Amino acid sequence: MKRFTDLYGRLDATTKTSEKEALLVDYFRAVPPGDGAVAVRILSGGRQSRAVSTALLRTWAAEAAGIPDWLVEECYAHVGDLAETLALVLPEPVASPPTAAAMEWGGLADCLRGTVDSIRAEGDEGQKRAMVEEIWRGLGPAERIVWHKFLTGGLRVGVSRTLVARALAVVAGVEPAEMLERLIAARLERAEDYLELLDPTANTTSRRPYPFFLAAPLDEPPAGLGDVAGWQVEWKWDGVRAQLVCRGGETALWTRGEEIVGERFPEVIAAAERLPDGTVLDGELLVVRGGRQLGFDQLSKRLHRKAPTRRDTAELPVAFLAYDLLEAGGVDLRAEPLGQRRRQLETLAAALGWPVFEPPLVGDPLPSPARDSVPFLLSPLLAPADWDAVVTARTTARDRGVEGVMLKRRDGAYGVGRTRGEWWKWKIEPLEIDAVLIGAVAGHGRRAGLHTDYTFGVWHDGRLVKIANAYSGLNDEELTEIDRIIRATTLEKKGPWRGVTATLVMELAFERVAESTRHASGVAVRFPRIVRWRKDKSPAEAGTLADLRALVAPVDPVSLLPPSTHLPPTPRPISRPSERQTRLWEEGE
Amino acid sequence: MTDLLEVTDAGLYCPAGGFWVDPWRSVPRAVITHAHADHARSGCDRYLCAAPGKLVMRSRLGGRVPIDTLRYGESTTFNGVKVSLHPAGHVLGSAQVRVEHGGIVWVVSGDYKTAPDPTCAPFEPVRCDVFVTESTFGLPIYRWPAPETIAAEINAWWRANQAEGKTSVLLAYALGKAQRLAAMVDPSIGPIHGHGAVMKLVRAYRDSGVRLPPIDAVPARAKRVGQGRALVIAPPSVAGSGWLRVFGEVAVAQASGWMTVRGIRRRRGFEKGFVVSDHADFPGLVAAVAATGARRVLVTHGSSEAFARFLRGRGLEADVLATRFTGEQPDRDDAGDAGDDDGVGSEAEPDVPGPDMSRPDDGAAVDPADRGELS
Numbered sequence: 001m002k003r004f005t006d007l008y009g010r011l012d013a014t015t016k017t018s019e020k021e022a023l024l025v026d027y028f029r030a031v032p033p034g035d036g037a038v039a040v041r042i043l044s045g046g047r048q049s050r051a052v053s054t055a056l057l058r059t060w061a062a063e064a065a066g067i068p069d070w071l072v073e074e075c076y077a078h079v080g081d082l083a084e085t086l087a088l089v090l091p092e093p094v095a096s097p098p099t100a101a102a103m104e105w106g107g108l109a110d111c112l113r114g115t116v117d118s119i120r121a122e123g124d125e126g127q128k129r130a131m132v133e134e135i136w137r138g139l140g141p142a143e144r145i146v147w148h149k150f151l152t153g154g155l156r157v158g159v160s161r162t163l164v165a166r167a168l169a170v171v172a173g174v175e176p177a178e179m180l181e182r183l184i185a186a187r188l189e190r191a192e193d194y195l196e197l198l199d200p201t202a203n204t205t206s207r208r209p210y211p212f213f214l215a216a217p218l219d220e221p222p223a224g225l226g227d228v229a230g231w232q233v234e235w236k237w238d239g240v241r242a243q244l245v246c247r248g249g250e251t252a253l254w255t256r257g258e259e260i261v262g263e264r265f266p267e268v269i270a271a272a273e274r275l276p277d278g279t280v281l282d283g284e285l286l287v288v289r290g291g292r293q294l295g296f297d298q299l300s301k302r303l304h305r306k307a308p309t310r311r312d313t314a315e316l317p318v319a320f321l322a323y324d325l326l327e328a329g330g331v332d333l334r335a336e337p338l339g340q341r342r343r344q345l346e347t348l349a350a351a352l353g354w355p356v357f358e359p360p361l362v363g364d365p366l367p368s369p370a371r372d373s374v375p376f377l378l379s380p381l382l383a384p385a386d387w388d389a390v391v392t393a394r395t396t397a398r399d400r401g402v403e404g405v406m407l408k409r410r411d412g413a414y415g416v417g418r419t420r421g422e423w424w425k426w427k428i429e430p431l432e433i434d435a436v437l438i439g440a441v442a443g444h445g446r447r448a449g450l451h452t453d454y455t456f457g458v459w460h461d462g463r464l465v466k467i468a469n470a471y472s473g474l475n476d477e478e479l480t481e482i483d484r485i486i487r488a489t490t491l492e493k494k495g496p497w498r499g500v501t502a503t504l505v506m507e508l509a510f511e512r513v514a515e516s517t518r519h520a521s522g523v524a525v526r527f528p529r530i531v532r533w534r535k536d537k538s539p540a541e542a543g544t545l546a547d548l549r550a551l552v553a554p555v556d557p558v559s560l561l562p563p564s565t566h567l568p569p570t571p572r573p574i575s576r577p578s579e580r581q582t583r584l585w586e587e588g589e
Numbered sequence: 590m591t592d593l594l595e596v597t598d599a600g601l602y603c604p605a606g607g608f609w610v611d612p613w614r615s616v617p618r619a620v621i622t623h624a625h626a627d628h629a630r631s632g633c634d635r636y637l638c639a640a641p642g643k644l645v646m647r648s649r650l651g652g653r654v655p656i657d658t659l660r661y662g663e664s665t666t667f668n669g670v671k672v673s674l675h676p677a678g679h680v681l682g683s684a685q686v687r688v689e690h691g692g693i694v695w696v697v698s699g700d701y702k703t704a705p706d707p708t709c710a711p712f713e714p715v716r717c718d719v720f721v722t723e724s725t726f727g728l729p730i731y732r733w734p735a736p737e738t739i740a741a742e743i744n745a746w747w748r749a750n751q752a753e754g755k756t757s758v759l760l761a762y763a764l765g766k767a768q769r770l771a772a773m774v775d776p777s778i779g780p781i782h783g784h785g786a787v788m789k790l791v792r793a794y795r796d797s798g799v800r801l802p803p804i805d806a807v808p809a810r811a812k813r814v815g816q817g818r819a820l821v822i823a824p825p826s827v828a829g830s831g832w833l834r835v836f837g838e839v840a841v842a843q844a845s846g847w848m849t850v851r852g853i854r855r856r857r858g859f860e861k862g863f864v865v866s867d868h869a870d871f872p873g874l875v876a877a878v879a880a881t882g883a884r885r886v887l888v889t890h891g892s893s894e895a896f897a898r899f900l901r902g903r904g905l906e907a908d909v910l911a912t913r914f915t916g917e918q919p920d921r922d923d924a925g926d927a928g929d930d931d932g933v934g935s936e937a938e939p940d941v942p943g944p945d946m947s948r949p950d951d952g953a954a955v956d957p958a959d960r961g962e963l964s
Contacts, residue, residue, distance in 0.1 A: 012851060013860050068730050069901055074895045075730045081850050088730035088849065448852030476856065493894070 001111040003031065004039060005146045010238075011159060020159055024167035028198075029374040033191035033432055035108040040168065040197065041188035045229030050153035051120035052128060055084055057152070061086040064136065073316075077441070078459075079498035087141045094137045099187045106291055113243040116150045152246055159541060162417075170200040184254070186212075207252040208418055209243035210280065210326050211332060211416045215423035217408060222407060227249045232391055232410050234323060234358055236425050237401040238296050239286040240303065244320055246279045247271055247330070253320075255285075264306055267313050268320045271375035274352055275422045278330030281345075282414075283322040288377065293359055293401045295514060310358035322349065323379035326414055330437065334414035338426040341414070342381075344405045359400040362456060403511065404428045406509045430509035430527075430552045433543040437504040438464050440486050442495045443471065451486040451498060452479050454526075459556055460545035465521045467548060470508060471580040473530030484535070499531075507531040593670075593688055593695045594721070595964040596911060601697065601721075604865060605690050605923065606670030608637075610697050613913045622699025623683035624649045625765060632643030637665075639674045639740030644683010645764065648793040661710060677701035678712030679867050687715050696881060697721040700914075702866065703873035704733055707763075707772045712869075714880030719870065720912060721887045725868040726846050731868040733846070739863055746861060747778050747820050749935050754817040754835035758892055760825040760859075761844040763787045765867050767822045768794045768801060773865075776802035780815060783807075784823035784832070785847050811835045824842060828859075846870070847890060860889055879904070890914040 007027045011020055031039060060070045079085040115135055122128045132151070137536060139147060147156035162176075169179035179197075185208040187193050211570070241256040245523060251272040253262040262269045265285065275281075287294040287302065294316070302308060302316050316379065323588035325345040326334055333341050349356075357377035382405070384390045394405050406429035412422045435456035451472040457464030476483070482504065489501040509531045516524035523545070594603050600612030610616040615632035622628050623636075623643045631650050640658040647656065659665060661684070664673035664855060673683035679700040686697040694715040703712050744758070750757040750837055761767045763786040771781055771791070783791055783804045791804050804822070807814055812834045815821070822918050825843060840861065847853045848862025868891075869877060878886055878900065887910035888897040900907035 012855075017856065065729060071729060071899060074892070075728050078728055078892070079730060081851050084851060085730060088732070090733075143821060424593070444852070447846075448850055448858060450856070492746065 003027070003110055004035070004108045005143050007039075008144055008155075017163065021163060021167050021170075024159065024164060025170050025560060028167055030170045032082060032107060033179065033194040036195075037188045037190055038109045038112060040164060040183070040186070040194065042155050043159055044164045044183055049120070051116050051151050052132060054152055056125070057086060057131070058082075058130070058149070060132060060217050064133065065089045065091060073495065078449050080442060080444035081144050081145075081293055083152065086148055087144035090136055090141075093140050099142060111147075112150060115147070117289050119151065127299075128543060131289060133258055136217065140217060140332055168197065173200045184208055198526060207245045207247050207250055209245050209254040210282075210332075210414070212241060212243070212256050212282070213415045213423065214418040215408075215425040216420045217419055218407065218426040221387070222390060222424070225387075225407065226423075227385050228390065230344065230410055232293055232408045233384055233393075234379050234406045234408070235382070235397070235400070236404040236406045236408060237284040237286060237379075238293075238319060238401060238403050239284040239299055239321070242285050243326070244268070244275075244279075244281045244283070244322075245327075246275045246277060249277060251275075254291070261303070264302065265318045265320075267375045270319075275348075276329065278327060279348075280327035281320070281322045282318045282323070282324035282326055283379065283402075284376075286319055286321055287316050288319045288321075288357065288374070289317055291360065292358075295512075296399065297514070297524070317375075319357075319375050319377050321377040321379050337411045337413065338408055339410040346378070346588065349376075350448065351374065353537050354378050358403050361399045362548040386446055394426060394428060398512070421480075428511075431513060432509050432531065433467075434465055434505050434541070434549075435467060435508050436488075436502045436542045437482075437500065437506060438466065438502065439497055439499045441498070445567040447479065450479055450483045452483070454506075454523065456506065458543045458545050458548055462522070464502060465545060466537075467519075467521050467523065467545075468508060468510070468525045468528035470528040470530050474533065488571075502564035503541055505537040505542050507534050513548055515552060521545060522559070523549075523552060525577070593690055593719070595692055596677070601912065603667075603670060603688055603690075606672065606688065608667050608670075609633075611914065612847070618667070618909075620674075620686050621646065621655075622677065622686060622697065623679055625680070625700065628699060637672075637850075639682045639684040642680075644793045644797045645680070645790065646683050648789055649764075651926065661713075662789075663747055663768065674716050676710035676713045677761065678703065678706060679710060681709045681768070681797060681799060683709065683765075685713075685715055693718050695719045695721065696883075698723055698877070700725070701859060701870055701877065702869045704870075705868070705876060706736075706738060706769050707769045708794060708801070712877065714877060716882050716961065718883060719882040719885045719887065719937045720878060720883035721889060722874065722896075723914070724874060724888045724891035724896040726866065727869055727874055727892035728901075729871045731846060731849055731865060731866075731870045734864055736773060736865075739865050740775075741841075742758045742771070743844075743863055744778060746840070746863075747774065750843035751779060751818050753838075753840075755838045755840045756819050756821060758821045758823060758833060758836065758839045758841045759844055759863075760824060760828060760841065761865075762867075762869060763824045764863070766844060766865065767791070767824075768799065769867065770822055770853050770865065771801050771804055772799075774802075779818040780805060782815060782819050784821070784827060786824050787822050807835065813837065834878045841890045848907045866895070890896060926930040 007023060010023050014020060027039070027399060028036060058072050059069060062069045067089065070083065075089055076082055076085045079088065093333055098475050107492070119128055119131050122131065135147065136144065155340040162180060165183045166176045168183065169176040178371070182197055186197050194388060219438040234390050243254045245252045245254065251269050252260055253261065253265060253268060255261055284301065287298045298316050299318070302312065302318055305312055322345060325348065326343050354376040355374060355378065358380050381425055382390070382393055384393065397404050404425060407424040407426060409422050415422055438457040440451035441453045442448065443450055453469065455466055456468050456470060457466050485504060486498060486500050489503055490498045492499040508528050510525040511527040514524050514526070516522065518524065591604070593605065594601050594610065594620065599609060599614040599616050601610040608615045608620055610620050611622055611628040612619050612631060612633065615801040617634045619636050620870060621636055624642060626825060629646060629649055636646065636650070636656045637655060638658055640660050643656055643658050645930050652948070653722045659674045661674060661676050664671050669690070671689040673687045675687060677683040677685045677699050679702055683699060683701070685701065685806060688695045688706055692908050694717040695714045696723060700723050701780045705711060743895040747757045757776035759770060763784070767783065768791060781802060781804045783806060785806065788804070788806045789799060794801060812835065817837055819836065827833060828841060842863055843859045844865040846864060846866030846868060848864050854862040874896065885906040887908055889910050889912045895908045897907040897909050
């Protein structure tokens, strides 16, 4: 345990990736395999269920520290990390208690079993509390942080799964990509799991996906990319990127965040039974009903339903839109040129009767009878005569409900990660509006103590109505300056939230505006982010709700369901989205 | 009954006595708690400060300004209002201002700390009816380690850097913290160098009779200094600047109370932080308030709202007093002196780019840092 706490402290103390990798390599080499399995699981973002609710921990810590509950919340807003906040407010550890020796111990796995698991298993709240308080008495602040993270189920140390895989690859003497594949599918519970992960000769067949090949954003018009004929041009879909892996008679559906989500999309898994064994498809999950794609918000409703009902699958049917074939007959095709892979994909689609899904323009009559609930679709190829045709096609993207166009080199292999020059995503220009900052809360992590998560409004009937929360797009200097202004212009405080006098105008960009009954403003903006701070504008010059409404995407008649079939709105989460959720929401390529 | 002191446009004013405490505009008569720039501003007609701080004040305000002094505990009167100065333990010459009139006593703390400091007189509680306290670190997460513990940590860090051939650069506020650190560390480990802003005050401290270890200035045209063995004490604004080039390979650490919080240290891009502050920690503030016996407490800069609410919960009459003293922003140095220390760290790490979330208006923003940092 001590070893792990030290590692955590050292990882936390450096911002250099190379140093982090070296620390991980040293740790993985030295750690006993049983602890190694647990450590890899924790470091690569695996979550476990929490042993105690954070609400109870806050209350207990407040009482142990002799301070009121509200003051713990103030501290949390300031520190931006609950595990750290509680570690800092708790009283100093009692000198050399028996538990301190126990914490040196045994090792990570024993610590988790001996303290965290037994606290989780304890049903009696009073007993739980006694156990937690005993550990608190034995630990200093640095150890408490790590232990709290175990207790509450999440530990983030600023290392990505990719970095963990790179370090493990060094230890095992295998390629990083290979290790990443192993890592995605590994169970990581026992010593054997760790040894298998590091076995240079391990057999890798399983239901692992391949690492996703990612597109780089194209900032310039594509004329400089050479002959258009050398490029496969497709739509950039507004769904969730996914791989479907059929091996050994079983099917796994993986998102780009490397979550297995098959149980959420039973219609896709059921239809995948017709796929030959040894097939891996790369594509996008979309809600398609009546021949039209519904918005991402509809898909996110399905993503939130771990066990969808038949009504869910009927009203929001999800389809897997295939655009690449990575494995056929158990053979890895990634080194083949894209053109070759595409031909094989088309053959497969024809054999299984998958339709090509052309995204219709809003308002256009559908070319063929609306097909409901087709779980597999094929991504259409645009066949532009020249780059101008690509430019023209892209201008229709917003009305088709897609995000732009993809350009993929026809003779290219399916690579790893984001390799510039192979795949480009050319998104439509964002929509923009000047909005007024009306409130803020303090940020977390590196932005702790600074008010960096902003609420924006636009004018309507002489007052500002909230339209979006946004926090990305400004540099540290601007964040610091804005923090100072927010503190100086605070009108009201509600917990960590400060409402401010309207003085700051920011240019916001977003992908789409839609009507929404869930928002007081009546509109929902998708993907809001800050483009620049408009120091040249006064709040009176900012945009209006009417300006924003003028940008609302035309309503697709198909999405206007009779009220009886409307699904209840997804409850708004009260807490921050978990890392897991964030990964799920991450856009497809 | 009117208050003995009130906040006006020019600062904290005593109407009965006709003087201001730490005014932020030019006034005829300024009583100054200490020489940091947010408390001691130039342009007033006459200044009054504690005698041990006169030379430090001079180095800040210039040579010609009339500065009157009082010894700690000695008193004077303005229009029948009795004024005396008492040690605040913050920096050399820092004082609490005791104001007595009509049988009522107010004490303005200025900035203070209750932890020991070899370079200035220790904080002395003064009984009063109304206590005006700072609250820079007025949250219970702020609890300072013992100075010996921190000194040992800094010494170990310095030695470890020497072993790797790196010069140790310790970033600290030029007035007070820099001299205190120099007096804390073990000078037998290696040579100590000071930035120009630090050296100016090192001279003022020495001229005031404070014993400090040998500290060398960095020569103007130096090409190589310290040979990877030195400890360099400099204001935070040098971080990432060309000034550090003469020291070869460096290890940089910040010495500040804010270093308690990991996120703040990371944002400023420092790999190492030492928790050293010239302000009181939370237990220090609570103890200081209790020791005054004051029934009424006015809380100035820092976590003033939270600290005032906490005190109200303990049965005191406590309110926030809005002043222009800084010290609140973690992205400045503790002392909030913009003259030496602008916020730093802005180039240390680029902001996390790009759009993040796909869900409109989720009601809770997502921290980019929570998303794992690289791929």
